[in-house]
Each structure stands twice: as structure tokens, then as C-alpha cells.
Amino acid sequence: MLRIECPCCGPRDHDEFRYGGDASVTRPAHDDPDPEAWYRYVYVRTNPAGLHREFWQHVTGCRQWLVVERDTRNHAIASVDLARKLSARKLPARKSPA
Amino acid sequence: MSSNHKRLSMDGRIDREQPVEFTFDGRELAGYRGDTLASALLANGVTLVGRSFKYHRPRGIFSAGPEEPNALVTLGTAGRREPNLPATTLELEDGMVAESQNRWPSLAFDVQSANGLLAPFLSAGFYYKTFMGPTRRAWMFYEQFIRKAAGLGRAGTDPDLDRYDISHAFADVAIIGGGPAGLSAARAAAAAGARVALIEQDFLLGGQLLAEPSDSAAAAWLRQAVAELESSKPVTLMKRTTAFGSYDGNVIGLVEQRDPTNPQPAGEARQTFTMLRARSIVFATGAIERPMVFSNNDRPGVMLASAARTYLNRFAVLPGKKIIVATNNDAAWRTAFDLADAGAEVTVADLRAASSAALAAEAARLGVAVRAATRIVDVRGGHAVRRATLNGPDGQSETACDLVCVSGGWSPTVHLTSHVGVKPQYRDDIGGFVPGAFPADRFGAGSMMGTYSTADAIGDGHRAGTDAASFCGKSAPAPSPSKLDLGETAAAPLYEVLPAGRGKAFVDFQMDVTTGDVELAHREGYESVEHLKRYTTLGMGTDQGKTSNFAALAAMAALRNATIPETGATTFRPPYTPVAIGALAGRAIGHHFKPIRRTPMHDWHMANGAEMLEVGLWMRPYFYRQSGSDVNEAYVAEMRNVRQAAGLMDISTLGKIDVQGPDAAIFLDRIYANGFAKLPVGRARYGVMLRDDGIVFDDGTTTRLAENRFFMTTSTAKAADVLSRLEFLLDTAWPDLRVAVTSVSDEWAAMSVAGPKSRAILSAVFPALDVSDAALAHMGLLESEWEGHALRILRLSYSGERAYEIYVGATAGEQLWGRLLEAGRPLGLKPYGVEALGALRVEKGHVAGPEIDGRTTLDDLGLGRMAGKRTGFVGDVLRRRPAFQALDRQRLVGLECLEEGKRLRGGAILFLPGEKPYGHGRGRVTSVTFSPERDHYVGLALLAGDVASEGSEVVAVYPMKAETVRARIVSPVFLDPQGERLHG
Ligand SMILES: [Zn+2]
Secondary structure (H helix, E strand, C coil), X not given: CCEEEEXXXXXXXXXXXXXXXXXXXXXXXXXXXXXXXXXXXXXCCCCCCCEEXXXXXXXXXXXXXXXXXXXXXXXXXEEEEEHHHHHHHHHHHHHCCC | CCCCCCECCCCCCCEEEEEEEEEECCEEEEEEECCEHHHHHHHCCCCCCEECCCCCCEECCCCCCCCCCCCEEEECCHHHCEEXXXXXXXXXXXXXXXXXXXXXXXXXXXXXXXXXXXXXXXXXXXXXXXXXXXXXXXXXXXXXXXXXXXXXXXXXXXXXXXXEEEEEEEEXXXXXXXXXXXXXXXXXXXXXXXXXXXXXXXXXXXXXXXHCCCCCHHHHHHHHHHHHHHCCXXXXXXXXXXXXXXXXXXXXXXXXXXXXXXXXXXXXXXXXXXXXXXEEEEECCCEEECCCCCECCCCCCEEEHHHHHHHHHCCCECCCCEEEEEECCCHHHHHHHHHHHCCCEEEEEECCCCCCHHHHHHHHHHCCEEECCCEEEEEECCCCCCEEEEEECCEEEEEECCEEEEECCEEECCHHHHHCCCCEEEECCCCEEEECCCCCCEEECHHHHCCCCHHHHHHHHHHHHHHHHHHCCCCCCCCCCCCCCCCCCCCCCCCCCCCCXXXXXXXXXXXXXXXXXXXXXXXXXXXXXXXXXXXXXXXXCCCCCCCCHHHHHHHHHHHHCCCHHHHCCCCCCCCCCCCCHHHHHCCCCHHHHCCCECCCCHHHHHHCCEEEEEECCEEEEEEEHHHCCCHHHHHHHHHHHHHHCEEEEECCXXXXXXXXXXXXXXXXXXXXXXXXXXXXXXXXXXXXXXXXCCCEEEEEEEEEEECCEEEEEECCCCHHHHHHHHHHHHHHHXXXXXXXXXXXXXXXXXXXXXXXXXHHHHHHHCCCCCCCCCCCCCCEEEEEEECCEEXXXXXXXXXXXXXXXXXXXXXXXXXXXXXXXXXXXXXCEXXXXXXXXXXXXXXXXXXXXXXXXXXXCCCCCCCHHHHCCCCCCCXXXXXXXXXXXXXXXXXXXXXXXXXXXXXXCCCCEEECCCCCCCCCCCEEEEEEXXXXXXXXXXXXXXXXXXXXXXXXXXEEEEHHHCEEEEEEEECCCCCCCCCHHHHC
16 A cells, blocks of 8 residues: 655555556666667566665656655655656766767 | 343343344344344353354354354345354344354254264364375365365355445544553544544444443443543544554555444445555554363353453343353453352352462452362363363362353454564563564554553553654643553463363364364474464464464464474464455446446447447447347458448547657657658558567557657557556656657547448548548548548558548547448448457458467567668567577468368467377467458467478367367468558
């Protein structure tokens, strides 16, 4: 019975959300040809007992994808943020010349 | 009508002005309002109320609460029949029909117990041994007999006639338990300014105070506390409400029983399931008295001491005249005194060598005989106890009696706190498990924390209520609690499982687990509590071992020569007491089980002979009855009509997504395996999306409406998943792409006109539009308006015929549908359903859901050329992994049936000719149809690539119908491989 504090909609019951998996893995760039990188992104998970960053989408609300930090031992939620905000922050680094 | 001959003439918390009539096993009986079924039965002298689970031993009423292991009854008849209800928790209701369980032919004479036929098969570990060992075959034989013999009540088979509701509730402070600690906590929290919900499973507040005489100081304290809470605005009193589970996020699952004393408005819910969310929780769940373990301790007439006191003081029933109170603690002495005061002849047998002078003096005053250092070892009597064997300093002796009250001390009710992972911890000073450390928003009070005296429990509750309110930021000064001292002394931390006499000594009454079973488990190495539980089925009854867990633990500890904490405690899981499935379902049953989605043309389909089919949440026309007498006849006729004239299909269920933004083309290029960036405005393209792992995700067409605007369709089934995935990629992976995606599925009604006559029909309906091949070529788009509604016509074909998809504003859907049929009728236009749609695409070799099944790649489906050498799209790298290139990987092929009068079936397993039909075979048939063109069954299949050479034969085996049929491997395109009909 999680309750997620949606940054747009306020505290909402978890029935309104869709789980979207591990948010701690890094998605390779769309044109990254390295099979190893994609293999790690798709299959390799740490499965921690403790704080876990994961994606949730507020499907029956604002439809935003969120990054939720949840303690897998007791489901306590430490933080909720807009995924778009967090991923946009990473952009300059990605675009910087190698 | 019976006599209530065990009822005392005065006192008790029953309303003697309001008699209540009920039946038990067909006998007409009466009790009073305020009775439970158990107290009314006892008042009428009914002591034998059921037969036990395995051994069919006679059983009586053992407790006065939800811990009851024995007195389980079936209530109601037909659609209101409900088995395994503890008579001790059932509020007596006019017209109640109760039946005893697990007896045949009658409760008093039961065949199974008379011969004890099956007893040897039913010892501990029986199930494990017979399932696992060489006796597995014997199990097959015995099972049918044992299933008949063992068990509790039978569930009803009729539809439930009652109504149930689900609600959500919120509180600052939830207090579970309305005994002295809970009442005190509620007063404190309310005074501090918190919004309080007080939850009590009983129909009266008070908990153990209800067992105090009705003219006592305790009763006065209770009256005042309840009156105060009833008039307190921020307090919601939830009586008849069981907190059955405690969950993460401070959610408590509650089931509330309807108040039978209220005049019932029609349709009122029998039970309401409430999810209560509280900011903090006070657990004041009390404690459950422990039984004693001795021979035949399960006989009717053996009862918990606290229960006897409850029956006496709360229900004014004197359950015996010559009573033995066997105890290891002081609390049970109070039962002895009250019973003696009510006129019974009482003997206290206390395990301890000495008792306090005060107790001894009171015993002397009331004429209670006291036998110190004395244990009870056996009772005699079949349907009721007649004698008890006591063993003390003067040796062993038999004493006549008609009631044995037992008290092995108390076990704090730590079930709810355990549900959310607060591990019980053993406290030596009270000889019991209390909750371990609570998180900051949870509090405990009263006997569930091991605080057994009423005075301390009230103080404890006040403190917990204040703290819980303060946690919510409510800390208005609260007055100190009103005091109540009942002069109880602390229970002695003593518990031992007594050496048994000749008969069975039970630790778990409901599951018929004896000390012998515990010994057997120990001998065979099942020493840990969790193993013991599974090996003996201990604690697995509907009572979840509320009275048995500690006894079993103590027995095992003794056998292992270990302490109780070393032996461990079992984990409690919800529900605390059984919950009717109906309550959890609420109103989500039948039609309301899930939402139903209807297309804009739904009413037309219903009015015009459509047989409807549930496709996910959607209702879609399966076939039209005027096309044929059954689906097989109808779909073939509908297919023929499409191929020869024209058909009209409702395709409104397709997912429709509007994709806009300066980077929309780049975005589509990344999410589709085939390219979209170069798609000209006004053109549509078929596209396939992959998952990151390289497996095909979904397919559909996307049309470029303008430079920066696209109209995407998805399969009906994947509509929601595709949109969510697109949003995911934009939010998490590519926030730099300036693209917005929006579902427009419900904005458009969609219909497909397919067949050689389709263009002529369009010309007739849209005379102002140019639908010539020059203006609207294959894969072309025409945007316009129809009767003031937005209109899009796409020339797309799924069937292989010349065809048009027409999208119109949803509100105009039914109108345009009607207009098309009217204008098309002279040209042979008829509607067709999803069965014909599926058949048409199979004939044409198009893949759909059965082939895009989450396991197939582009190459598997013969679509590899769509991606070609492209890179940079979702799934592109992992789709090229070596395992997907294996030669024997299953690939799409066509099959045609080679045997006259036989057919192919979806799901059939494929083998090579002469191969033994065993295992998973070389592949499977995914979709089939009768092909009017070929005049036999054809199908699509996934078949191992190393044997899938066109022209060779396979054998399709369908074990469900014991069918075997020969088929030839052919191209999956059965019709018009050049695609000429698209332009016909
Ligand atoms: Zn939201």
C-alpha cells in the first residue's frame, strides 16, 4: 500500500501508478552499438535490500514518469522526483565532446 | 422454544426485554439481544457444538472471542451459507440459522469418531510422507476417503446473495482495540486534538472490562469512557470491526459487520471492507489466554477461565455447577471467585506451590477449595466432562465436575504488529512474546505489551494515545486519565506442558495436533518452529493457532531441552481472522468486475445481430448472426463478402496516438525498426516497434499529417503499453527531443471498408471528395470534414483487398457507419466481425497477437528486411545477438492442411513425419483459418528454421482433442502474393 507523493498531483495511492523498473541503471545512448552496454542495461540488476531508485508513472494522473527512492525492506519512500527533470540534468554531459 | 435454564435471573450485558430466536441444528432456541451465538447456546445448555477436524472428537465452546478453535458453525442456507464461523464472535440475530460441522449422521452420533477408522493415517507428517515417498500411489487411493473424513464446514456453492462494500478511511491516530488501554488511548489522542478512529471487533466496547460484574467499578469506568468518546467529535468509533491486517504505509485492513440491531435498509452491505490509512497507530489488541495441555483437554466443558468469567458476568450464564479451575496464575482465581459467588462449587488447582495470602483469604470467604502444587492430568466424559484427575502433593485423585476452567497464562496479541515486520521478543518476566521495537509512528499499549493490570493498561494507553497524537503534531494538553484499579497481581511467568495421561493431549484443537504429533516431529528432526508448523499443520486452521502456538512452542522447547526464545516464534500473516472473499471484492463482481469499453458503434452492433466478444476490456463484434448460424459458417461468409464485394469493420479499438513536435520524425525513427524520417507528408507507413531486448513489441501504421505531426495507430491490446513506453523514452532517455505524445484513441471512431467495391462506396458517401487512385493512392491520406466532424481517410489494407480506414469524430461514428452501410448496400457492403478480420489476415500472411507473442524477433516473423541495415533504434543491438540467429530458431511459416475432412488448430504442436509426438516438438501452429480461396484449412506457424523448408511435410498434433493431421509447409502468404488485389 504505497503512497507516492507525485510532484504534480500530491500524495496518491499506488493503484494510480505503473511500475517501470530500476532507475539506477544507465540507458546507453540510442545509437550506442555496444552489446555489452545494452546487456547490462536490460538484464543486470543489483536487487538491493535497502534504498532503491525506480521508475513509476502516474498513469491515471498526470502521466509523468517519476523516479522514486524506495526502501525495499519496508517500502518507505525517501524521495520522488520528475524523471524528465533528472534526465535533462544529465544532458550537457552527454553532449560534451569526448 | 427452549428454556435458557443456565441463565442467571439478573445482571449481565444482555437486554432481557428483547428475546432473539434462532435455530441450531434445527432446534428452535432463544437468547437475548446482547448475546453471542455461543452465549445463547450455553444459556440453553448446549455444550456439544461440533466435531473436530481429523478425529471427529466432540467439541464444545472453549473461548469467548475470535481465538475460538472448536465452536465453529455454518451460518445461513443456500446463497447466504457461510462455514467455519466461531460461534463466540457471532452477534445473536433474529432468525439466525446455525449448524454444527464435520459430523455425520448427527452431532451426537458420528460414525467417523465411533470407529476412529482413519486415525493411523492422520498423524503428523502424513501429507509429506505420502506425497513424497513410495506411498505416493497409495495416496491416490486413500485421498478420496480422507477428503470426506477430514475438514471443516463446506463452502456454499450458490451465488452470494449479500452485498459488500469497500471504503477508504483516514485518521490521524488509529487505535486498534477497545479495551481499557485502547479506550484510554482514544481519550488521550482526542483530547490532544487528533482525529481518532477506534476499532473494536466486538459489538460492545470494553474488552476484558466486559467480563467484570455489571455493577462493578470497572463497569462504571467503562460507561463513562464510552459516553465521553461517543460525544467526542474527532473520534470515530468502529464497533463490529476487525482489523485483519496491518500493511505498509500505515494501512490497516478492516472488515465491519452490519449492525443487526439496526432496522436494515434494503441493500445495506453485510460487510464493509475499509482500508484505513492513519498517520500513527496505537495497537491495543490485548492478550489471549493460553490453554493447558493434558489428556482429553479438548472435551466439551473444558473452557478458558477468562471465557467462563465472560459468560458469567457479561452474558449471565453459569456454565457449570461443580467447577475445577486449573491455573498457573492469579488471574484465573478471579474467575473462581465470581463463579463461587454465583453459587457454583469451585476448586482451584494451582500449579504453584503457594499463592498470595489475599487470594487464600478470599477463597476461604467464598468457600473455594484450593489445591496448591496441583496439576490436572486428565478429564473423563464424552460429550461433556464428568470427572477430572488431579495430581498433587497427596497423589492422584479423581474429582467429579461439569466444567473445567483452564488458564495457562496469557499471550499478548502481537499478530498485527508482526504483519509489518515487528518481530516478537520474549520477555522472561511475563513468560510471553511482546512486540519488538516499533517504528516511530507506531505505539503499543496494555496487555499486548505485557502490561496486564487494568490500572497500568489505562496509564499505558494514555501515554500511547498522547504520543501517537503528538507524532501527528497534535499535542493540546490532555487531562490525566481517570483511574481504575482492579487489584490484579502480575501473572507468574510459568508455563509447562504437563505430562499426558492416557488420552490424546491437544496443543492445537482446531487442527487436531497433539503432544504426540509434536514429539513425532521432534523425533524426525522437524525441530524449528517453522518446520514444526508445516509438518504437523499446527496453527494452520482458520483460528491461525491463536490458542495453540505457545503450547506447541513450549512442548517443542521441552523436547529440545531449550528455552522458549531459543525455540523461536512463528511469523503471523494477515488475515488475523478469516475475511469473506465477498468483502474484498466489494461491488466489483459480475458486470462490475472490470470496466467495459464500448466503441461509438456499439449500440448499432447490439441492435443488428452482432455476437459480441470481449477483447481485453473492449466489446467487439465477433460475427453477425445474419451471416451464418454459427461462428464458423458466419466468418467464412463474411470473408467471402469482403473478397467479392465489400465489408465494413469497426476498428475503433485501435490505439491512436498523436505525435507532435519539431523532433517527431527523429523520435519515430528511433522507436520504429523501420525508418520514418523520410516519410512524405500525407503518406502512411506500416511500422514495427521492438523492445530493448530485441523482441517485437507492437506493430501499426503511422501517418505523417504535417511536417511535425504524425498520427500513430497501435494494436488494440498494446495501446496503453505503447503510449506509456513512448512517454517513458521521452521522459527518461531523450528529454532533449522536442516531442509530445497524446492518446487520441477515444476521440475517433474508426471503421474499415475493405473489398473490391470499397472505392465506389466511398464515392457514394463522400461525393465531394476525390477518392480516385490518383488522389488517394495506396498508403495515402485524405483529410476533410464530414457533416461538421473531422474526417481522415487512410488507404490501408489489412485484408489484402483494396481498403480504406475511415476515422471520424467519435460522436459521428454511428451516423457515418449507418450512412456507409446504406450507400453500400446495393454494392453488397455488409459488416464483418473480428473472426473474419483474423481469418482475412491469416490468409494474407499478416502477423498479429498470436505471432507477436513477446518471444519473437523481426527475423522470426520474416520482417527482418524492414530494419535492413538500419541502426540507432530501440532493440537494434540486442536483436542481433547470436542466440537469435540460431538455425533451429522458430520462424514464421505457412501451413496447409493435407487431409480431407480434417483441420488445423491453433496451439497444435508440430513434429516431423514419423517422429514420436512427445514434448515440445519442432514448433506450433499460431493462427488458423478456413480459406475459401484454397478450400481447405490454412494456418501460420512458428517452426524450427532447420526443418522449415517449403514443400516438406509436418504433422500437427493436438492432444486436447487427440487429433493428428498432416500439413505442408508453404509461404505464409496464401493469397495474391503480388498484392494486386490492393488495387483491384
Ligand atoms: Zn501526478
